[in-house]
Amino acid sequence: MQMRFFLVSALAAGTATAHMNMKDPPPLAYKGNPNAKEPNIDYSITSPITEAQYPCKGYLNLLGTAEGASVATYAPGNQYTMSVEGGAAHNGGSCQLSLSYDKGTSFTVIKSFIGNCPTSSGGSYDFTIPSDAPEGDDVVFAWTWVNHTGNREYYMSCAVVTIKAGGAKREVPAVNSKRATAFDSRPKVFQANLGGEYCTKEGVDTVYPEPGPDVENTSTSPGPAIICATGADAPEGSTDSGSGSGSGSSAGAGAGSSSAAATSQAQATSAEAQTSTAQQSTTTAASQPSIPSNILTVIPIGELTSSSTGGVFLTVPASSGAAATPTTLSTAVVASSSSAGAGSSSATTTAAAASSSAATGTATTSAKTPTTTGGAAGTQVGACTDEGAWACASDGSSFQRCASGAWSAAIPMAAGTKCNPGISNTLSMRRRRDRVRRSGTGFPGF
Incomplete structure (x- = not known):
């Protein structure tokens, strides 16, 4: 009986002191x-x-x-x-x-x-x-x-x-x-x-x-x-x-590294998707020379806001076999970089329609007189017949394009840049002593 009491007491003592607990607080x-x-x-x-x-x-x-x-x-x-x-x-x-x-x-x-x-x-x-x-x-x-x-x-x-x-x-x-x-x-x-x-x-x-x-x-x-x-x-x-x-x-x-890696991967995927979209929405001629980054900057249309200037629509010619539906251009061209070197001579690029179908069907007609003129600063208004033709305002401060049978809204030139007045298959621009010439096909966004 005494031994049993001792064992029970020992077990009780062991239970009371076993394991751990917070003391303070x-x-x-x-x-x-x-x-x-x-x-x-x-x-x-x-x-x-x-x-x-x-x-x-x-x-x-x-x-x-x-x-x-x-x-x-x-x-x-x-x-x-x-x-x-x-x-x-x-x-x-x-x-x-x-x-x-x-x-x-x-x-x-x-x-x-x-x-x-x-x-x-x-x-x-x-x-x-x-x-x-x-x-x-x-x-x-x-x-x-x-x-x-x-x-x-x-x-x-x-x-x-x-x-x-x-x-x-x-x-x-x-x-x-x-x-x-x-x-x-x-x-x-x-x-x-x-x-x-x-x-x-x-x-x-x-x-x-x-x-x-x-x-x-x-x-x-x-x-x-x-x-x-x-x-x-x-x-x-x-x-x-x-x-x-x-x-x-x-x-x-x-x-933390796993989280950073996931973020980096998501950014990379997004960048690849944007690149893929840009490549699918533009067609560049094989002979097109590369444009130095210090002359022109191309911004995806997705980055433009409602306040951005622009809005040119092209219609796919019937000869291409595609429906003649106005298509919003996928890119916009903005001001050349202020870091452009004084020695830069010129760069010639070709403007592309919004899709490869539009690009393959772009007409190469010569420029003709617009149907209606008389806008501010010599800009064009109303209907036009030369799809794809360019029009530069008389003071060189803005340009337009004939698309879907009508002249687009005048788009201001970038600060410090002017175009050569007149209507033509190509749109020539100049900045200080530099000269950039854009033809009627091949350049992303036009």
């Missing part, structure tokens, strides 16, 4: 919390939680009561220390600190510790409340832990705190602090071994798929989380979190 239902009262004090608060106890081991029902009153006040941008205690550290592991402003519905990570969390004695851990963290009362401050060795478990202790500017500040050295990530873009807390998607491996310090921007990595044996159903490694950035989270660890850097 004092969590809900913890004997060290000044607001905790019987019968709600949890004397086995160090034990891991079950799926049914998530989050906070089920103690969020104390919010709004005297036992759920705030136990600490933190100020955004200030640094503090939290501590852990217990009797079975399971060789450490990885921990996260997070905040919930919606009574535990979601938790936003403010710092991740990879390796040596907790230590055999529990340990103290420095953290910073993000400078853009919202202020609030009854904010839930959570410590979560996935152990290095032992059964695959998940631990969580939660305290009620106040986030308010000017809160008490405890000076501690900053560790791997980065503030570039907005609070609402930080990742959500990592959950594992609770019957959900993620599990953890034994014998490694779990590297969180999304650790957030503030990470302290002291691990000598890091390893990824795994997908419970398949045992495959969980990819970085796979948890429900904000985008672009960087970190002070290799894991966080990897997640």
